[in-house]
Amino acid sequence: MVKTYTDISGDGGSDVLEQVVAQRERLAARLADVKRIVAVLSGKGGVGKSALTANLAAALANRGLRVGALDADLSGPTLAQMIGARSQTLRLSSDGVEPAIGAAGVMVMSIDLLLETDDTPVDWRSLEGLAEDTFVWRGTMETTAVREFLTDTIWGELDILLIDLPPGVERFSTLARLIPKLEGLAVTIPSAASHLVVRRAVRAAQASGGTLLGLVENMAGYLCSNCWEVGPLFARQPEGENLAAELGLPFLGSIPFDPRLTRACNDGQPFVLTHPGSPSASALEKIAERISP
Amino acid sequence: MKFLCIPCDKPLKLQEVGDPGAGSFSLAYRCPSCGHQIAMLTNAGETQLVQSLGVHLGGGDGSAQPLSALRSSLQRVRPEALAEDDGPEPTWNEAAEARLAQHPRYVQPVIRKTCTDYARKRGLRQITPEMMDAVQRAPSES
Numbered sequence: 001m002v003k004t005y006t007d008i009s010g011d012g013g014s015d016v017l018e019q020v021v022a023q024r025e026r027l028a029a030r031l032a033d034v035k036r037i038v039a040v041l042s043g044k045g046g047v048g049k050s051a052l053t054a055n056l057a058a059a060l061a062n063r064g065l066r067v068g069a070l071d072a073d074l075s076g077p078t079l080a081q082m083i084g085a086r087s088q089t090l091r092l093s094s095d096g097v098e099p100a101i102g103a104a105g106v107m108v109m110s111i112d113l114l115l116e117t118d119d120t121p122v123d124w125r126s127l128e129g130l131a132e133d134t135f136v137w138r139g140t141m142e143t144t145a146v147r148e149f150l151t152d153t154i155w156g157e158l159d160i161l162l163i164d165l166p167p168g169v170e171r172f173s174t175l176a177r178l179i180p181k182l183e184g185l186a187v188t189i190p191s192a193a194s195h196l197v198v199r200r201a202v203r204a205a206q207a208s209g210g211t212l213l214g215l216v217e218n219m220a221g222y223l224c225s226n227c228w229e230v231g232p233l234f235a236r237q238p239e240g241e242n243l244a245a246e247l248g249l250p251f252l253g254s255i256p257f258d259p260r261l262t263r264a265c266n267d268g269q270p271f272v273l274t275h276p277g278s279p280s281a282s283a284l285e286k287i288a289e290r291i292s293p
Numbered sequence: 294m295k296f297l298c299i300p301c302d303k304p305l306k307l308q309e310v311g312d313p314g315a316g317s318f319s320l321a322y323r324c325p326s327c328g329h330q331i332a333m334l335t336n337a338g339e340t341q342l343v344q345s346l347g348v349h350l351g352g353g354d355g356s357a358q359p360l361s362a363l364r365s366s367l368q369r370v371r372p373e374a375l376a377e378d379d380g381p382e383p384t385w386n387e388a389a390e391a392r393l394a395q396h397p398r399y400v401q402p403v404i405r406k407t408c409t410d411y412a413r414k415r416g417l418r419q420i421t422p423e424m425m426d427a428v429q430r431a432p433s434e435s
Contacts, residue, residue, distance in 0.1 A: 092376065114371060137338075141345040269400070
């Protein structure tokens with residue numbers, strides 16, 4: 001009877017498995033001095049994950065915490081823009097790469113910092129003849145890229161590292177395989193379509209054994225700049241609190257939509273710092289308090 | 294993937310890894326008992342997949358640069374995005390520090406980093422208010 005794969009110890013010298021194990025060990029070593037790692041997830045696009053990540057990071061850093069923020073959305077990176085860290089130079093050393101610095105001193109890493117121009121998409125180099133088959137290995141390359149950002153960035157001792165995840169129900173569970181101590185913060189908006197996807201994303205995260213800190217409801221009403229009343233932004237808004245209860249999550253808060261928040265994101269100045277005391281900023285501060293380590 | 298010499302019932306050992314110059318790895322294996330040799334030849338897709346894992350067949354040499362897989366795989370990288378560490382940071386003179394302190398506290402770290410990048414790129418060792426003016430005039434060049 002011919003031996004099977006598992007009958008043979010080692011890999012005959014290709015060393016691939018050992019290198020993968022070594023990659024995981026280097027990643028664990030790099031993140032050993034990070035007290036809390038929180039991925040901001042939704043499953044759905046357009047709910048404001050990046051804006052929330054930027055503002056929470058800034059709020060926490062403004063309190064004196066050492067904060068890092070990683071943009072794991074390689075296709076549509078916006079975190080560096082929203083926190084004022086674009087176009088900086090990343091210093092390389094034998095220990096790794098120094099992150100960019102955003103508002104309030106948040107340490108930032110994003111593929112946006114490497115891309116050539118505002119028009120440059122993320123385009124992976126392929127071997128000759130494989131350009132049309134990039135889709136086969138793109139997922140692997142993206143995971144490798146996120147792993148390298150996490151491993152090679154000189155984060156130092158952080159109180160909290162926030163990770164802005166791209167849309168996709170499976171994103172948290174994929175990242176949790178790289179980071180066993182990963183926690184999640186789910187984000188929804190008050191629309192049935194969003195709740196539909198967020199439910200799936202949360203269940204997928206819970207099934208992977210991940211700890212979710214809670215649910216945040218973004219764009220929870222429209223703040224009128226004249227009368228300061230908050231009215232509905234979406235018709236027949238489902239309640240975020242009900243969704244949180246259904247999913248067994250703490251409800252961490254609702255953030256009203258303020259057009260000034262969008263402008264602040266565009267300007268790279270976190271709204272929570274430029275408009276302290278406003279209803280949206282106050283909501284963000286309360287959520288930051290809830291997730292602070 | 295593992296290779297077994299059936300007559301000897303022993304795993305083959307990797308002897309040599311050829312450079313994937315034409316998009317194909319050539320891996321030579323040898324039986325430690327009878328000396329029989331084979332070569333595994335990867336196609337371009339298999340080679341690409343291995344490279345996208347950020348590993349090296351036959352073992353890494355431990356000298357990988359930061360973000361090595363990412364930098365070698367990204368088609369177009371901004372020329373000023375990465376720079377080798379070239380010594381101590383530029384210092385700030387008193388007037389530049391006073392100027393920096395006039396900005397909101399949360400913006401100061403960003404200004405400090407941007408000015409430092411500007412100075413390092415030009416080999417300047419001290420940051421002055423005049424340099425801060427230059428940075429403000431051309432922030433995209435820092």
